[in-house]
Amino acid sequence: MTDVIRTEALTRSFEMGSTTVQALRGVDLVIGRNEYVAIMGPSGSGKSTLMNLIGCLDTPTSGEYWLNGNPVAQLGEDELARIRNREIGFVFQTFNLLARATALRNVELPLIYGGITPAERRELAADALRQVDLEDRMDHRPNQLSGGQRQRVSIARALVTKPALVLADEPTGNLDSKTSMEIMGLFDRLHRQGNTLVVVTHERDIAEHAQRIVTIKDGRIESDEVLRSAPASESVAESAPRALEAE
Amino acid sequence: MNLGESTRLALESIWANRLRSFLTLLGVIIGIAAIIATAAVINGLNRYVAEKLSNLGSGVFTVQRFGIITNRQQFIDAIRKNRRLEPADGRAIRERCPLAEEVAWEAHATRDLVRRGAEVRDVDIGGVTSGILEIEPYDVEAGRVFTPSDDEHGVPVAFLGYDVVDRLFPAVDPIGKELRIDGLDFKVIGYAQKKGSFLGFSQDNFVKIPFSLHRKLFGSRQSVNISVKASTEDSMTEAMDEVRAVLRARHHLRPADPDDFGMVTAEGINDLWRNMSQTIFAVALFVVGISLVVGGIVIMNIMLVSVIERTREIGVRKAVGARQRDIVEQFLIEAVLLSCIGGAIGIGLAWGLSALLASQTPLPAEFPIWAPPVAFVVCTAIGVFFGISPARRAARLDPIEALRSD
Structure with a gap:
């Protein structure tokens, strides 16, 4: 089985005037299918840069990156757009829903760029909304939904293309703790259903929902701890105890 | 992404900012309305001249002391040199011009x-x-x-x-x-x-x-x-030559002297009118052209504002897989639709205006049927020309920067 993510000596530097800032200094990371990984790190650690590279929003200065078996480090902008469309589902801290569009239209958005016919689009989007328990809110606009519901719409949008990877950037950053727990519960469920999840966060208790926590510091992987070695099974409760802790 | 989808998006966006869209379009609306109204008046006058003013029949011309005079110097010369025409001149033409029936x-x-x-x-x-x-x-x-x-x-x-x-x-x-x-x-x-x-x-x-x-x-x-x-109709030019020869002889003109009378044909009147109306139309076109350019610049400006306002939306679209050309298409179609909506309103306005002119003023205005298609072509061109730069700017936004903006 191919790995979903494989990077080799990934670096990324930025020109800031006359100086060059090394945001990533060689990252080797492998994430397998149906893994649930949290990426942690303080601000300035390079974790956002890593997330942008993993999400194909940016290309590395050097190093290799295979997403779902395809080398993507050298791709042009439009090819990256295609990869993002098919292989990656984004979940953002601020939801990033289109304010004027209904929940259904928002979820349809990636399918529109994927060239799916309107009828099929509607069906797939409705399915995705059903997966996040929002089948009764399809025709609501974002401002008619609560924060948690908005995040669920954005998760549905991430899932609708059945991507190889769901990439969430601080998904609970704008939510209260109760809603955060709901959303993390939803992630746990998605994981059990076979999705590969990468969650970027700076909160330890959010990260601990994952099987594995990768910590970034100064552009390098500082630690890579596996909390649960086996894929979480259906029987595991939503707030699973952190057993099986290993280095 | 297909055209229908882009059009739907553009209409949603234009409708969401209807007042702003309307104000943006005033330049185009007024420009298009003004040029079509001018064309309507000229069109009406053309028909009038063709049907009523130059009501000389075919093969008919008139000889006058002053022909068609288009400038002051001609007028002064004519007053000084041209002799009165007498019934005797007419009788001479009747007798000596076989082609004058x-x-x-x-x-x-x-x-x-x-x-x-x-x-x-x-x-x-x-x-x-x-x-x-x-x-x-x-x-x-x-x-x-x-x-x-x-x-x-x-x-x-x-x-x-x-x-x-x-x-x-x-x-x-x-x-x-x-x-x-x-x-x-x-x-x-x-x-x-x-x-x-x-x-x-x-x-x-x-x-x-x-x-x-x-x-x-x-x-x-x-x-x-x-x-x-x-x-016969075909012999008119020859008949005019005969008449000219007879009158020049009667007026004792030397070969080098210009005619001291004028000859007017329906064609001559039409030509004169056509020259005049073309000049009027050219001037109007120039003035309106300026207003359309200004209208286009306003559209460009509002599209640039729209791109900045919607930076995050563009970021989201790119994140979920929009290619550069998808974004260009979206904004370009919005600019073209905007400009065409302006054109459509302008056409409606011009139609009403020419009906009003025809009924309330002595000007015989007649709405030209070619105006709507030409206006749409012009408006599409304006939309593309002034929309391409904002659309490109939108398409080139870095998705990471765009998602971070507020």
Whole structure:
């Protein structure tokens, strides 16, 4: 089985005037299918840069990156757009829903760029909304939904293309703790259903929902701890105890 | 992404900012409305000139002391050099030009006419030889026209224009009634159909009387206009040459001298008018062109604002897989739709305006059928030309930066 993510000596530097800032200094990371990984790190650690590279929003200065078996480090902008469309589902801290569009239209958005016919689009989007328990809110606009519901719409949008990877950037950053727990519960469920999840966060208790926590510091992987070695099974409760802790 | 989807998005966005969209479009609306309204007026005038003003029949031309004069110097020269045309000139043409099938002449005077307290001012009193009816037949509403003997014997009969009938003979049949012109009583034998007015000048304010009587009343010092009908339409140019030769000989012109008379054909009048209207249209087009460019710049500006406002939306679209061309398409279609909506409103406005002009002013405006398609082509061009730069700017946004913006 191919790995979903494989990077080799990934670096990324930025020109800031006359100086060059090394945001990533060689990252080797492998994430397998149906893994649930949290990426942690303080601000300035390079974790956002890593997330942008993993999400194909940016290309590395050097190093290799295979997403779902395809080398993507050298791709042009439009090819990256295609990869993002098919292989990656984004979940953002601020939801990033289109304010004027209904929940259904928002979820349809990636399918529109994927060239799916309107009828099929509607069906797939409705399915995705059903997966996040929002089948009764399809025709609501974002401002008619609560924060948690908005995040669920954005998760549905991430899932609708059945991507190889769901990439969430601080998904609970704008939510209260109760809603955060709901959303993390939803992630746990998605994981059990076979999705590969990468969650970027700076909160330890959010990260601990994952099987594995990768910590970034100064552009390098500082630690890579596996909390649960086996894929979480259906029987595991939503707030699973952190057993099986290993280095 | 397909075109329908882009169009739907663009319409949603335009509708969401309807007031702003409308204000943005004012330049285009006014520009398009102004140019079509101008075209409508010129179109109406064209038709009028073709149908009514140059109502010389085919193969017909007139010889006048002053032909078509288009500048001041021509006018001064003509006043100084051109001789009066006499009935004798007409008779010479009749005798010596075999290609001139029919020759007639007409003299003019202007008088105010009064009858039983009613008055018509500045009536054109035309004295005509009966041959004129063979050359440009009158549109008779009622009664009859002149016979050759009316002119020969100096019978005091008159043929009236519609305005004269309307004002001087309200509610009575004028035929058989008397009309006094300069102390002489004329019997009305018939009157013409209503022609209407052109640029505010009535075309119905005339009285025709036999030429011989006109000479007696108004003297014989006025130049006459000589109308000539060539034997066939094709021989008109040759007939004109014959007439020119006869008149030059009578006026003792040397070969190097220019003509001291003018010749007017329907084509000549049409050409003159066409030149004038083209100039008017060119000036209007230039002025409106400026307003359309300004309108386009306003559209570009508002599209740039829109791109900045929607930076995050663009970021989201790119994150979920929109390619550069998808974004270009979206914004370009929005600019084109915006501009075409402006064009459509402009067309509607122009249509109303030309209907209003036609009914409320002397200008004969006629909405040109070619205007809507041309306007849409122009508006599409404006939208593409001024929309491409904002659209490119949107497409080139870095998705990471765009997602981070607020």
